[in-house]
Amino acid sequence: MSVLRCTRIVIVQSELGPRLLDMSSMLEEIDFSLLLTDDVEEELSRCPTGVAVLPALNELQVGRVSEVAERFPLASVIGVVHEAEGYRTREVIQAGAVLAMNVLIPIEEYREALRTVARRCEEMVYWSSVKKSGDRSYDGEFLGLRDEGEIRLARLLCSFKTTVEIADALFCSERSAYRRIRSLYVACGVRNRSELRELAARSGMARVS
Structure with a gap:
């Protein structure tokens, strides 16, 4: 599977399927495809620049969001919460997720946010290719700049x-x-x-x- 194609896959933890029934058609509109799986990490190992959607309904699950985000830095991790206060949402973002989706909010409200995630994925593919080509970090001059x-x-x-x-x-x-x-x-x-x-x-x- 090509890296570019991987970018267009949203890998969703299977248990979230019933909560995100309306997500599939919206993803198709922005050229994404939905993949339900019991092993998100395994799929991300094949598609490291993909989008991973994980439950974040309790502290243990938020911890897993953090682990996945750290293990797969090129992936765009989304945590799914169910709350009215916003506390869990803050935790998910602090854990390294690029987006927290609240099941109490209609999925359509996340359309633009998902478009932003799509743009991030494309950037990750680009920078992944840059790193593979052998990037360098300089303490001195950078792009001809000296200041x-x-x-x-x-x-x-x-x-x-x-x-x-x-x-x-x-x-x-x-x-x-x-x-x-x-x-x-x-x-x-x-x-x-x-x-x-x-x-x-x-x-x-x-x-x-």
Whole structure:
């Protein structure tokens, strides 16, 4: 099975099947296919960049979410909760899941969130190929940049962090982060984040973090 095809598979723990009956048709709309299994880890070993949907209804299951997320860093792990307070949702995200789906909320409400997960999967395939090609991390010059602040920002942009997370990492406002990012694009001769990543990959300098 090709890596790209694996990206389009949502691996669901079998016991969740009845809870996610409406999920299959929605996944088809965004070019995903659903796979029910009793052994999510086994399927992820075949499709390391796939999506794994696991129950997270209690602390033991949240612990498993954490274990799977750590063991398969290229996978997009989703935890399924059943609560009204939001406490378990926070636990699931802290455990390393990219999304927490609450069965009390209509599945249609997660359509855009799943599209975002799909984009993340595609990025994981890209960075997986970069790593296989032999990436390097440099303490000094990076993409022709010499300023430590610019180098750090470039590395953050080559990670999977959102702009908000990058702003937090730089201890600045989101607006300031956008301004610094635009300046960096000009310095590197690129127009957007995708082009920066392509430049980093071609240079063999991409850092995945």
